[in-house]
Amino acid sequence: MKIKYRIIMFTTxxxxxxxxxxxxxxxxxxxxxxxxxxxxxxxxxxxxxxxxYEHWTxxxxxxxxxxxxxxxxxxxxxxxxxxxxxxxxxxxxxxVYEEYKxxxxxxxxxxxxxxxxxxxxxxxxxxxxxxxxxxxxDGLQEFVYYFFDIDGDELPELGVHIxxxxxxxxxxxxxxxVYSVWYPMESYWxxxxxxxxxxxxxxxxxxxxxxxxxxxxxxxxxxxxxxYNEEISLCIVMLPAYAEEEKNTELTEKMKSQGIYERSDxxxxxxxxxxxxxxxxxxxxxxxxxxxxxxKEVTYTYEELFEPAYELTVxxxxxxxxxxxxxxxxAERIVKIDEDNNFTYGAKPxxxxxxxxxxxxxxxxxxxxxxxxxxxxxxxxSFTHAQDMYLFANxxxxxxxxxxxxxxxxLEGDTITLRDVYNMHxxxxxxxxxxxxxxxxxxxxxxxxxxxxxxxxxxxxxSDVYIDPDDDNTIYxxxxxxxxxxxxxxxxxxxxxxxx
Numbered sequence: 001m002k003i004k005y006r007i008i009m010f011t012t013x014x015x016x017x018x019x020x021x022x023x024x025x026x027x028x029x030x031x032x033x034x035x036x037x038x039x040x041x042x043x044x045x046x047x048x049x050x051x052x053y054e055h056w057t058x059x060x061x062x063x064x065x066x067x068x069x070x071x072x073x074x075x076x077x078x079x080x081x082x083x084x085x086x087x088x089x090x091x092x093x094x095x096v097y098e099e100y101k102x103x104x105x106x107x108x109x110x111x112x113x114x115x116x117x118x119x120x121x122x123x124x125x126x127x128x129x130x131x132x133x134x135x136x137x138d139g140l141q142e143f144v145y146y147f148f149d150i151d152g153d154e155l156p157e158l159g160v161h162i163x164x165x166x167x168x169x170x171x172x173x174x175x176x177x178v179y180s181v182w183y184p185m186e187s188y189w190x191x192x193x194x195x196x197x198x199x200x201x202x203x204x205x206x207x208x209x210x211x212x213x214x215x216x217x218x219x220x221x222x223x224x225x226x227x228y229n230e231e232i233s234l235c236i237v238m239l240p241a242y243a244e245e246e247k248n249t250e251l252t253e254k255m256k257s258q259g260i261y262e263r264s265d266x267x268x269x270x271x272x273x274x275x276x277x278x279x280x281x282x283x284x285x286x287x288x289x290x291x292x293x294x295x296k297e298v299t300y301t302y303e304e305l306f307e308p309a310y311e312l313t314v315x316x317x318x319x320x321x322x323x324x325x326x327x328x329x330x331a332e333r334i335v336k337i338d339e340d341n342n343f344t345y346g347a348k349p350x351x352x353x354x355x356x357x358x359x360x361x362x363x364x365x366x367x368x369x370x371x372x373x374x375x376x377x378x379x380x381x382s383f384t385h386a387q388d389m390y391l392f393a394n395x396x397x398x399x400x401x402x403x404x405x406x407x408x409x410x411l412e413g414d415t416i417t418l419r420d421v422y423n424m425h426x427x428x429x430x431x432x433x434x435x436x437x438x439x440x441x442x443x444x445x446x447x448x449x450x451x452x453x454x455x456x457x458x459x460x461x462x463s464d465v466y467i468d469p470d471d472d473n474t475i476y477x478x479x480x481x482x483x484x485x486x487x488x489x490x491x492x493x494x495x496x497x498x499x500x
Contacts, residue, residue, distance in 0.1 A: 050256045054263050063234055065260065068270040072255045076270060079240050079249045080280050083221060085208060085287035087194015089298050092149030092156055096174075101147070103172050104158040105306045107179055108140050114170060115180040117215075125170075125179075129186050134162050136422065141302040148298040151182055151213050152196050164188055169215075183215040193291035199284070206284055218243045222267075223281055225274070235277035236260070239268040303443035307407065316408050320369070323467045324406075324440060327366045327375060328475060328485040330359045335482035337420050337427050347422050348387055351480050355388030363397075364488055365462055365477075372442060372460070373400035394421040395480045396461035404442040411437045416466070418478045429482065437476075440465040 053059045068076065106112065113122040126132040146159030150169055160168045167190055169182040185192075189202045200207040204226070210219035222238040239259075242248050251259065251268060260269040272280070312320070333356050337349040351359065362382055364375045378397060383389045392398075415428045416439075431437075442463050464478040473487045 051260045052263060053260065059236075059260050059269070063228070063232060065234070065271045066258050068255075068258050068272055068276075072258050072270065073272060073276055075249065075252075075255065076237065076239060076272070077280065080221070080237075080283075083208070083210075083219060083240050083283075085193075085197075085283045087192075087197040087287060087291050087294070089294050090149040090152060090195040092154040097147075097156055099174075100156050100158075100172060101306060103174075104147075104170065107170065107172075108160075112179060115178065117181060118184060128168060128181065129166070129184075131162065131165070131168070134165055143302065145300045145302065145305050146192060146295070146298050147300060147305055149195055150192065151211070151215065153213050157182055159192060166190055167192060183211060191288070191291070192295070193287055194294070199288055201288065206281060208284060212243075216243065219247075221284075222269075223277065223284070225277055233274055235272050235274055236269050237272055237277065237280055239270065241265075241267055303405075307405075307441070307443055312406060312408075316406075317369075319408065319438070319469075320367075320406060320440070323438075323469070323472050324367045324465065324475065325369065327364050327488045327490075329364055329488040330356075330479075330483055331474075331486040332360075332484040333481050334476075334484050335418070335429050337418060337481055349391070349420050349422050349427075349480075351388045351391050352385050354384050355392075358383055358388070359392075365485070367465075369404075371400060371402050372404050372462070374461075391421065391480050395419065396463075397479075399461060401442070401460055406440060406442045409439050409441075411435065411439050411466070416464075416478075416482075418482055419464075419480075421480075434466060434476075436469065438467045438469060440467060 051059060051065065059065065107114070107125060111124045111126050114125050114128060115122050116128060126135050144161040144163070146161065146167075147156055149155060150157035150159060151171060155172075155174075157172075158170045160170065162168070166187050167185040169185070169192075171180050171182040172178075173180070183198065185198065187200070189200050191199050191201070193199050196211045196213070198209045198211065200209075204224060206223040208219075208221045209217050212218050220238070220241045223236070225233065225235040227233040239249055239251075255270075256268075258270065260271070261267075262269065333351075339349060362376050363378060366373050366375045374397065378392065383392065411431060411434055414431050414435075416431045416434070418427045418429060420427045442465075443460060462477040462479050466476040468474065475485045477483050477485055
Protein backbone atom coordinates (compact mmCIF):
# COMPACT_ATOMS: atom_id res chain seq x y z
CA MET A 1 0.00 0.00 0.00
CA LYS A 2 1.42 3.40 -0.91
CA ILE A 3 2.75 5.23 2.11
CA LYS A 4 0.67 8.37 1.67
CA TYR A 5 -2.55 6.36 2.05
CA ARG A 6 -1.17 4.66 5.14
CA ILE A 7 -0.36 8.02 6.67
CA ILE A 8 -3.77 9.54 5.95
CA MET A 9 -5.54 6.62 7.60
CA PHE A 10 -3.15 6.48 10.52
CA THR A 11 -3.35 10.21 11.31
CA THR A 12 -7.14 10.11 11.58
CA UNK A 13 -7.08 7.06 13.83
CA UNK A 14 -4.23 8.36 15.96
CA UNK A 15 -6.05 11.63 16.73
CA UNK A 16 -9.04 9.63 17.89
CA UNK A 17 -6.76 7.31 19.83
CA UNK A 18 -5.07 10.17 21.66
CA UNK A 19 -8.38 11.47 22.94
CA UNK A 20 -9.42 8.01 24.10
CA UNK A 21 -6.06 7.32 25.72
CA UNK A 22 -5.97 10.67 27.49
CA UNK A 23 -9.43 10.07 28.96
CA UNK A 24 -8.57 6.53 29.99
CA UNK A 25 -5.37 7.51 31.75
CA UNK A 26 -6.92 10.35 33.69
CA UNK A 27 -9.92 8.27 34.64
CA UNK A 28 -7.53 5.51 35.77
CA UNK A 29 -9.51 2.93 33.83
CA UNK A 30 -8.21 -0.58 34.36
CA UNK A 31 -7.08 -2.38 31.20
CA UNK A 32 -7.50 -5.73 32.90
CA UNK A 33 -11.13 -5.73 31.87
CA UNK A 34 -11.45 -6.38 28.10
CA UNK A 35 -14.41 -4.04 28.06
CA UNK A 36 -12.08 -1.19 28.94
CA UNK A 37 -9.54 -1.77 26.14
CA UNK A 38 -8.32 1.43 24.49
CA UNK A 39 -8.96 0.09 21.01
CA UNK A 40 -12.26 0.73 19.31
CA UNK A 41 -12.66 -2.89 18.28
CA UNK A 42 -11.22 -6.14 19.58
CA UNK A 43 -8.91 -7.67 16.93
CA UNK A 44 -9.41 -11.12 15.52
CA UNK A 45 -7.22 -13.87 16.95
CA UNK A 46 -5.96 -17.12 15.53
CA UNK A 47 -4.83 -20.22 17.37
CA UNK A 48 -1.23 -19.04 17.67
CA UNK A 49 -2.38 -15.82 19.35
CA UNK A 50 -1.35 -13.34 16.65
CA UNK A 51 -3.23 -10.07 16.42
CA UNK A 52 -5.02 -9.91 13.04
CA TYR A 53 -6.11 -6.61 11.50
CA GLU A 54 -7.39 -5.60 8.10
CA HIS A 55 -5.01 -2.60 7.86
CA TRP A 56 -1.98 -1.60 9.91
CA THR A 57 -3.75 1.63 10.88
CA UNK A 58 -6.28 -0.43 12.81
CA UNK A 59 -3.70 -1.46 15.39
CA UNK A 60 -2.10 1.99 15.65
CA UNK A 61 -4.36 2.71 18.63
CA UNK A 62 -3.45 -0.47 20.49
CA UNK A 63 -1.20 0.85 23.24
CA UNK A 64 -1.29 -2.44 25.15
CA UNK A 65 0.14 -4.59 22.35
CA UNK A 66 2.80 -7.10 23.48
CA UNK A 67 6.51 -6.44 22.98
CA UNK A 68 8.71 -8.73 20.92
CA UNK A 69 10.92 -10.81 23.21
CA UNK A 70 14.72 -10.93 22.81
CA UNK A 71 14.67 -14.01 20.60
CA UNK A 72 12.11 -12.48 18.26
CA UNK A 73 13.96 -9.18 18.21
CA UNK A 74 17.19 -10.93 17.22
CA UNK A 75 15.39 -12.47 14.23
CA UNK A 76 13.99 -9.05 13.28
CA UNK A 77 17.44 -7.48 13.62
CA UNK A 78 18.97 -10.20 11.44
CA UNK A 79 16.31 -9.57 8.80
CA UNK A 80 17.09 -5.83 8.80
CA UNK A 81 20.81 -6.49 8.53
CA UNK A 82 20.08 -7.87 5.04
CA UNK A 83 18.51 -4.56 3.93
CA UNK A 84 21.02 -2.18 2.33
CA UNK A 85 19.63 1.29 2.97
CA UNK A 86 22.69 3.09 1.57
CA UNK A 87 22.40 4.52 -1.91
CA UNK A 88 24.73 5.09 -4.84
CA UNK A 89 23.96 7.59 -7.57
CA UNK A 90 24.98 5.61 -10.63
CA UNK A 91 26.04 7.50 -13.74
CA UNK A 92 25.44 4.87 -16.41
CA UNK A 93 26.40 5.51 -20.03
CA UNK A 94 27.61 9.11 -20.21
CA UNK A 95 27.92 8.93 -23.99
CA VAL A 96 24.14 9.36 -24.31
CA TYR A 97 23.78 12.16 -21.77
CA GLU A 98 23.59 15.03 -24.26
CA GLU A 99 21.07 13.16 -26.42
CA TYR A 100 18.86 12.44 -23.43
CA LYS A 101 19.14 15.99 -22.10
CA UNK A 102 17.81 17.21 -25.42
CA UNK A 103 14.88 14.80 -25.30
CA UNK A 104 13.92 15.72 -21.74
CA UNK A 105 14.18 19.43 -22.55
CA UNK A 106 11.95 18.86 -25.56
CA UNK A 107 9.41 17.09 -23.35
CA UNK A 108 9.29 19.89 -20.78
CA UNK A 109 9.23 22.83 -23.15
CA UNK A 110 6.62 21.28 -25.46
CA UNK A 111 4.53 19.80 -22.63
CA UNK A 112 4.89 16.40 -24.31
CA UNK A 113 2.98 13.23 -23.52
CA UNK A 114 4.01 10.97 -20.64
CA UNK A 115 2.54 7.56 -19.90
CA UNK A 116 1.03 7.61 -16.43
CA UNK A 117 0.84 4.02 -15.18
CA UNK A 118 -1.63 4.90 -12.43
CA UNK A 119 -4.01 6.52 -14.94
CA UNK A 120 -3.01 3.93 -17.58
CA UNK A 121 -2.95 6.55 -20.30
CA UNK A 122 -0.72 9.16 -21.93
CA UNK A 123 -1.15 12.65 -20.53
CA UNK A 124 0.70 15.94 -21.09
CA UNK A 125 3.50 16.41 -18.57
CA UNK A 126 1.66 19.37 -17.05
CA UNK A 127 -1.37 17.15 -16.32
CA UNK A 128 0.51 14.71 -14.11
CA UNK A 129 -1.12 15.14 -10.71
CA UNK A 130 -2.28 18.66 -11.71
CA UNK A 131 1.25 20.01 -12.15
CA UNK A 132 -0.02 22.78 -14.41
CA UNK A 133 -0.86 24.92 -11.38
CA UNK A 134 2.74 24.73 -10.15
CA UNK A 135 4.19 25.29 -13.61
CA UNK A 136 1.96 28.31 -14.18
CA UNK A 137 2.92 29.82 -10.85
CA ASP A 138 6.65 29.10 -10.81
CA GLY A 139 7.75 28.09 -14.29
CA LEU A 140 10.05 25.24 -15.24
CA GLN A 141 13.09 27.31 -14.24
CA GLU A 142 12.05 27.25 -10.59
CA PHE A 143 12.15 23.47 -10.11
CA VAL A 144 15.09 21.32 -9.03
CA TYR A 145 16.27 18.60 -11.41
CA TYR A 146 18.06 15.28 -10.86
CA PHE A 147 19.85 13.66 -13.77
CA PHE A 148 21.49 10.26 -13.37
CA ASP A 149 20.78 6.56 -13.86
CA ILE A 150 17.87 6.40 -11.45
CA ASP A 151 16.48 3.00 -12.50
CA GLY A 152 19.78 1.16 -12.99
CA ASP A 153 19.44 0.53 -16.76
CA GLU A 154 22.67 2.40 -17.66
CA LEU A 155 20.61 5.26 -19.17
CA PRO A 156 19.83 8.58 -17.45
CA GLU A 157 16.38 9.45 -16.11
CA LEU A 158 15.12 12.92 -15.24
CA GLY A 159 13.83 13.72 -11.76
CA VAL A 160 11.72 16.87 -11.52
CA HIS A 161 11.46 18.00 -7.90
CA ILE A 162 8.64 20.45 -7.30
CA UNK A 163 8.83 21.91 -3.81
CA UNK A 164 5.68 21.25 -1.82
CA UNK A 165 4.45 18.70 -4.38
CA UNK A 166 6.82 15.78 -4.94
CA UNK A 167 9.38 14.23 -7.27
CA UNK A 168 8.43 13.05 -10.74
CA UNK A 169 10.86 10.54 -12.30
CA UNK A 170 10.59 10.55 -16.08
CA UNK A 171 12.02 7.65 -18.07
CA UNK A 172 12.71 8.01 -21.80
CA UNK A 173 12.50 4.97 -24.10
CA UNK A 174 14.69 5.90 -27.08
CA UNK A 175 13.69 2.82 -29.06
CA UNK A 176 10.01 3.80 -29.13
CA UNK A 177 10.53 7.54 -28.53
CA VAL A 178 8.11 7.60 -25.58
CA TYR A 179 8.22 8.88 -22.00
CA SER A 180 6.77 7.34 -18.85
CA VAL A 181 6.61 7.95 -15.10
CA TRP A 182 9.07 5.51 -13.55
CA TYR A 183 7.92 5.75 -9.93
CA PRO A 184 5.39 8.30 -8.63
CA MET A 185 6.47 10.21 -5.54
CA GLU A 186 3.51 12.54 -5.21
CA SER A 187 4.34 13.96 -1.80
CA TYR A 188 7.04 16.23 -0.42
CA TRP A 189 7.95 13.58 2.17
CA UNK A 190 9.56 11.42 -0.51
CA UNK A 191 13.26 11.54 -1.32
CA UNK A 192 15.63 9.76 -3.67
CA UNK A 193 18.61 8.32 -1.85
CA UNK A 194 20.27 6.65 -4.82
CA UNK A 195 19.72 4.43 -7.82
CA UNK A 196 16.51 2.39 -7.30
CA UNK A 197 16.18 3.53 -3.67
CA UNK A 198 13.47 5.75 -2.22
CA UNK A 199 12.68 6.94 1.30
CA UNK A 200 9.68 8.49 2.94
CA UNK A 201 10.17 10.30 6.24
CA UNK A 202 8.52 13.08 8.15
CA UNK A 203 10.10 12.48 11.57
CA UNK A 204 7.32 10.14 12.69
CA UNK A 205 6.95 7.65 9.88
CA UNK A 206 9.93 6.12 8.12
CA UNK A 207 9.56 4.02 4.99
CA UNK A 208 12.06 2.60 2.52
CA UNK A 209 11.60 1.06 -0.91
CA UNK A 210 14.11 -0.86 -2.99
CA UNK A 211 12.81 -0.81 -6.57
CA UNK A 212 13.52 -2.85 -9.66
CA UNK A 213 14.37 -1.42 -13.08
CA UNK A 214 10.68 -1.03 -13.89
CA UNK A 215 9.87 0.87 -10.70
CA UNK A 216 8.25 -2.09 -8.92
CA UNK A 217 8.88 -2.50 -5.20
CA UNK A 218 11.31 -5.34 -4.47
CA UNK A 219 11.71 -4.62 -0.78
CA UNK A 220 9.74 -2.50 1.67
CA UNK A 221 10.33 -1.53 5.28
CA UNK A 222 8.27 0.65 7.54
CA UNK A 223 8.69 2.15 11.02
CA UNK A 224 6.64 4.42 13.18
CA UNK A 225 6.99 5.63 16.75
CA UNK A 226 4.59 7.55 18.95
CA UNK A 227 5.20 8.87 22.44
CA TYR A 228 2.28 9.83 24.61
CA ASN A 229 4.41 10.77 27.61
CA GLU A 230 7.70 9.73 29.23
CA GLU A 231 6.28 6.37 30.30
CA ILE A 232 4.10 5.41 27.35
CA SER A 233 5.28 4.97 23.77
CA LEU A 234 4.34 2.82 20.82
CA CYS A 235 7.21 1.82 18.53
CA ILE A 236 6.31 -0.51 15.68
CA VAL A 237 8.55 -2.01 12.99
CA MET A 238 7.45 -3.91 9.93
CA LEU A 239 9.31 -7.09 9.09
CA PRO A 240 11.08 -6.39 5.76
CA ALA A 241 8.79 -7.50 2.95
CA TYR A 242 10.12 -8.71 -0.39
CA ALA A 243 8.40 -9.14 -3.72
CA GLU A 244 9.87 -12.63 -3.98
CA GLU A 245 8.25 -14.96 -1.46
CA GLU A 246 11.40 -16.95 -0.71
CA LYS A 247 13.21 -13.84 0.51
CA ASN A 248 10.71 -13.19 3.27
CA THR A 249 11.63 -14.24 6.81
CA GLU A 250 10.05 -17.48 8.00
CA LEU A 251 8.15 -16.77 11.21
CA THR A 252 8.06 -19.26 14.04
CA GLU A 253 4.83 -19.89 15.87
CA LYS A 254 6.31 -18.08 18.86
CA MET A 255 7.03 -14.99 16.74
CA LYS A 256 3.52 -15.04 15.36
CA SER A 257 2.11 -15.07 18.88
CA GLN A 258 3.91 -11.76 19.50
CA GLY A 259 3.22 -10.30 16.09
CA ILE A 260 0.62 -8.15 14.41
CA TYR A 261 -0.64 -9.31 11.03
CA GLU A 262 -2.10 -7.01 8.38
CA ARG A 263 -4.55 -9.02 6.34
CA SER A 264 -4.84 -6.58 3.40
CA ASP A 265 -1.12 -6.62 2.52
CA UNK A 266 0.11 -9.73 4.30
CA UNK A 267 2.63 -7.69 6.31
CA UNK A 268 3.90 -8.56 9.80
CA UNK A 269 4.60 -5.89 12.42
CA UNK A 270 6.16 -6.08 15.88
CA UNK A 271 6.24 -3.78 18.84
CA UNK A 272 9.75 -2.99 20.11
CA UNK A 273 11.24 -0.77 22.79
CA UNK A 274 12.47 2.72 22.00
CA UNK A 275 16.09 1.55 22.29
CA UNK A 276 15.48 -1.31 19.88
CA UNK A 277 13.63 1.04 17.52
CA UNK A 278 16.61 3.42 17.47
CA UNK A 279 18.97 0.53 16.78
CA UNK A 280 16.93 -0.69 13.80
CA UNK A 281 16.41 2.77 12.30
CA UNK A 282 20.02 3.96 12.68
CA UNK A 283 21.19 2.62 9.26
CA UNK A 284 18.10 4.18 7.67
CA UNK A 285 18.90 7.61 9.11
CA UNK A 286 22.60 7.36 8.26
CA UNK A 287 21.74 6.54 4.64
CA UNK A 288 19.44 9.54 4.51
CA UNK A 289 22.16 11.84 5.80
CA UNK A 290 24.85 10.48 3.47
CA UNK A 291 22.61 10.72 0.41
CA UNK A 292 22.16 14.47 0.87
CA UNK A 293 25.85 15.05 0.14
CA UNK A 294 25.99 12.59 -2.75
CA UNK A 295 22.81 14.06 -4.22
CA LYS A 296 24.48 17.41 -4.80
CA GLU A 297 26.56 15.91 -7.60
CA VAL A 298 23.46 15.05 -9.65
CA THR A 299 21.30 18.07 -8.75
CA TYR A 300 20.81 20.94 -11.19
CA THR A 301 18.87 24.06 -11.90
CA TYR A 302 17.07 24.19 -15.23
CA GLU A 303 19.79 26.40 -16.68
CA GLU A 304 22.63 24.25 -15.40
CA LEU A 305 21.14 21.12 -16.93
CA PHE A 306 19.62 22.32 -20.18
CA GLU A 307 21.39 25.54 -21.11
CA PRO A 308 24.93 25.13 -22.43
CA ALA A 309 27.46 27.04 -20.36
CA TYR A 310 30.49 27.97 -22.38
CA GLU A 311 33.21 30.59 -22.63
CA LEU A 312 32.66 33.29 -25.22
CA THR A 313 34.87 33.39 -28.26
CA VAL A 314 36.84 36.55 -28.93
CA UNK A 315 34.38 37.48 -31.70
CA UNK A 316 31.37 36.96 -29.42
CA UNK A 317 32.90 39.05 -26.64
CA UNK A 318 33.61 41.89 -29.08
CA UNK A 319 30.04 41.64 -30.38
CA UNK A 320 28.64 42.01 -26.86
CA UNK A 321 30.93 44.92 -26.06
CA UNK A 322 29.68 46.74 -29.14
CA UNK A 323 26.01 45.81 -29.11
CA UNK A 324 24.94 44.87 -25.57
CA UNK A 325 27.20 46.06 -22.77
CA UNK A 326 26.03 49.38 -21.38
CA UNK A 327 22.91 51.00 -20.00
CA UNK A 328 19.53 50.90 -21.75
CA UNK A 329 16.21 52.68 -21.30
CA UNK A 330 12.74 51.40 -22.14
CA ALA A 331 11.89 53.30 -25.33
CA GLU A 332 8.80 51.60 -26.70
CA ARG A 333 6.68 48.52 -26.11
CA ILE A 334 6.25 47.19 -29.63
CA VAL A 335 4.37 43.91 -28.91
CA LYS A 336 1.87 43.23 -26.12
CA ILE A 337 0.96 39.81 -24.78
CA ASP A 338 -2.30 38.51 -26.20
CA GLU A 339 -4.69 38.90 -23.26
CA ASP A 340 -6.84 36.03 -24.52
CA ASN A 341 -3.87 33.67 -24.44
CA ASN A 342 -3.45 33.19 -20.68
CA PHE A 343 -4.89 30.57 -18.35
CA THR A 344 -6.05 32.87 -15.56
CA TYR A 345 -9.50 34.22 -16.20
CA GLY A 346 -9.63 38.00 -15.98
CA ALA A 347 -5.90 38.44 -15.32
CA LYS A 348 -4.08 41.16 -17.24
CA PRO A 349 -0.74 39.88 -18.56
CA UNK A 350 0.42 43.30 -19.71
CA UNK A 351 1.69 46.32 -17.83
CA UNK A 352 -0.88 49.12 -18.12
CA UNK A 353 -0.40 52.15 -20.36
CA UNK A 354 0.35 54.17 -17.24
CA UNK A 355 2.90 51.60 -16.13
CA UNK A 356 4.55 51.69 -19.56
CA UNK A 357 5.16 55.41 -19.21
CA UNK A 358 6.48 54.91 -15.68
CA UNK A 359 8.92 52.27 -16.92
CA UNK A 360 10.08 54.53 -19.73
CA UNK A 361 10.61 57.37 -17.30
CA UNK A 362 12.55 55.64 -14.54
CA UNK A 363 13.76 52.09 -15.30
CA UNK A 364 17.23 51.46 -16.72
CA UNK A 365 18.96 48.11 -17.36
CA UNK A 366 22.73 47.69 -17.30
CA UNK A 367 24.26 44.73 -19.13
CA UNK A 368 27.90 44.04 -18.24
CA UNK A 369 30.23 41.07 -18.42
CA UNK A 370 30.16 40.85 -14.60
CA UNK A 371 26.47 41.52 -13.86
CA UNK A 372 23.03 42.39 -15.14
CA UNK A 373 21.02 44.81 -13.02
CA UNK A 374 18.47 47.58 -12.86
CA UNK A 375 20.48 50.74 -12.24
CA UNK A 376 17.53 52.79 -10.99
CA UNK A 377 15.96 51.75 -7.73
CA UNK A 378 12.45 50.45 -8.30
CA UNK A 379 10.02 50.35 -5.40
CA UNK A 380 6.33 50.41 -4.57
CA UNK A 381 6.13 54.10 -5.31
CA SER A 382 7.45 53.58 -8.83
CA PHE A 383 4.11 52.34 -10.15
CA THR A 384 0.64 53.79 -9.80
CA HIS A 385 -1.11 50.43 -10.19
CA ALA A 386 -0.44 47.40 -7.99
CA GLN A 387 -0.96 45.07 -10.98
CA ASP A 388 1.99 46.73 -12.74
CA MET A 389 4.17 46.15 -9.69
CA TYR A 390 3.09 42.49 -9.62
CA LEU A 391 3.99 41.94 -13.27
CA PHE A 392 7.28 43.79 -12.88
CA ALA A 393 8.23 41.52 -9.97
CA ASN A 394 7.14 38.31 -11.68
CA UNK A 395 9.17 39.13 -14.76
CA UNK A 396 12.25 39.28 -12.54
CA UNK A 397 12.37 43.03 -12.02
CA UNK A 398 13.59 42.75 -8.43
CA UNK A 399 16.42 40.36 -9.22
CA UNK A 400 19.92 40.89 -10.45
CA UNK A 401 22.53 38.44 -11.68
CA UNK A 402 26.24 38.33 -10.95
CA UNK A 403 28.65 36.61 -13.33
CA UNK A 404 26.13 35.99 -16.11
CA UNK A 405 26.73 33.36 -18.76
CA UNK A 406 25.90 34.81 -22.18
CA UNK A 407 24.96 32.54 -25.07
CA UNK A 408 24.73 33.81 -28.65
CA UNK A 409 22.85 32.12 -31.46
CA UNK A 410 21.31 32.93 -34.82
CA LEU A 411 17.56 33.38 -34.72
CA GLU A 412 15.89 30.16 -35.82
CA GLY A 413 12.44 29.90 -37.34
CA ASP A 414 9.88 32.60 -38.02
CA THR A 415 8.62 33.04 -34.45
CA ILE A 416 9.95 33.98 -31.04
CA THR A 417 8.37 33.26 -27.65
CA LEU A 418 7.64 35.93 -25.09
CA ARG A 419 7.24 35.09 -21.44
CA ASP A 420 3.71 35.29 -20.01
CA VAL A 421 3.49 34.86 -16.24
CA TYR A 422 -0.01 33.40 -16.59
CA ASN A 423 0.76 30.90 -19.36
CA MET A 424 3.43 28.24 -18.97
CA HIS A 425 3.85 28.02 -22.75
CA UNK A 426 4.46 31.74 -23.14
CA UNK A 427 3.21 33.63 -26.14
CA UNK A 428 4.58 33.16 -29.67
CA UNK A 429 4.86 36.12 -32.03
CA UNK A 430 6.01 36.51 -35.59
CA UNK A 431 9.72 37.20 -36.06
CA UNK A 432 9.19 38.90 -39.41
CA UNK A 433 11.92 41.49 -39.98
CA UNK A 434 14.20 39.81 -37.40
CA UNK A 435 15.57 37.04 -39.61
CA UNK A 436 19.15 38.35 -39.40
CA UNK A 437 19.03 39.22 -35.69
CA UNK A 438 21.26 37.59 -33.09
CA UNK A 439 19.56 36.04 -30.08
CA UNK A 440 21.50 36.66 -26.86
CA UNK A 441 20.43 34.78 -23.74
CA UNK A 442 21.98 34.89 -20.29
CA UNK A 443 21.63 32.93 -17.07
CA UNK A 444 23.55 32.71 -13.81
CA UNK A 445 26.89 30.95 -13.69
CA UNK A 446 26.50 28.06 -11.21
CA UNK A 447 29.22 29.44 -8.93
CA UNK A 448 27.93 33.00 -9.14
CA UNK A 449 26.84 34.97 -6.07
CA UNK A 450 23.33 35.89 -7.15
CA UNK A 451 20.84 37.73 -5.05
CA UNK A 452 17.27 38.92 -5.31
CA UNK A 453 14.40 40.24 -3.25
CA UNK A 454 11.30 38.82 -4.87
CA UNK A 455 11.10 35.45 -6.56
CA UNK A 456 13.92 33.10 -7.33
CA UNK A 457 17.40 34.09 -8.40
CA UNK A 458 16.76 32.00 -11.49
CA UNK A 459 14.06 34.37 -12.78
CA UNK A 460 16.12 36.67 -14.96
CA UNK A 461 14.72 39.90 -16.34
CA UNK A 462 15.49 40.74 -19.94
CA SER A 463 17.28 37.43 -20.39
CA ASP A 464 16.18 37.12 -24.02
CA VAL A 465 17.74 39.89 -26.09
CA TYR A 466 17.41 40.31 -29.85
CA ILE A 467 20.10 42.37 -31.58
CA ASP A 468 20.34 43.77 -35.10
CA PRO A 469 24.04 43.41 -36.03
CA ASP A 470 23.78 46.62 -38.06
CA ASP A 471 22.57 48.72 -35.13
CA ASP A 472 24.64 49.18 -31.97
CA ASN A 473 22.26 51.67 -30.29
CA THR A 474 19.07 49.57 -30.20
CA ILE A 475 18.19 46.19 -28.73
CA TYR A 476 14.91 44.34 -28.18
CA UNK A 477 14.10 42.44 -24.98
CA UNK A 478 11.38 40.19 -23.63
CA UNK A 479 10.03 41.90 -20.51
CA UNK A 480 6.25 41.61 -20.19
CA UNK A 481 5.97 42.01 -23.94
CA UNK A 482 8.60 42.85 -26.55
CA UNK A 483 10.35 46.14 -25.89
CA UNK A 484 12.57 48.35 -27.97
CA UNK A 485 15.45 49.56 -25.82
CA UNK A 486 17.68 52.53 -26.64
CA UNK A 487 21.17 53.12 -25.35
CA UNK A 488 21.32 55.60 -22.46
CA UNK A 489 24.64 57.19 -21.56
CA UNK A 490 23.18 59.02 -18.54
CA UNK A 491 24.85 56.74 -15.97
CA UNK A 492 22.76 55.85 -12.92
CA UNK A 493 25.05 53.52 -10.96
CA UNK A 494 25.39 49.76 -10.74
CA UNK A 495 24.21 48.70 -7.30
CA UNK A 496 21.37 46.72 -8.88
CA UNK A 497 19.37 46.99 -5.68
CA UNK A 498 15.71 47.82 -5.20
CA UNK A 499 13.54 49.51 -2.63
CA UNK A 500 11.21 47.22 -0.73
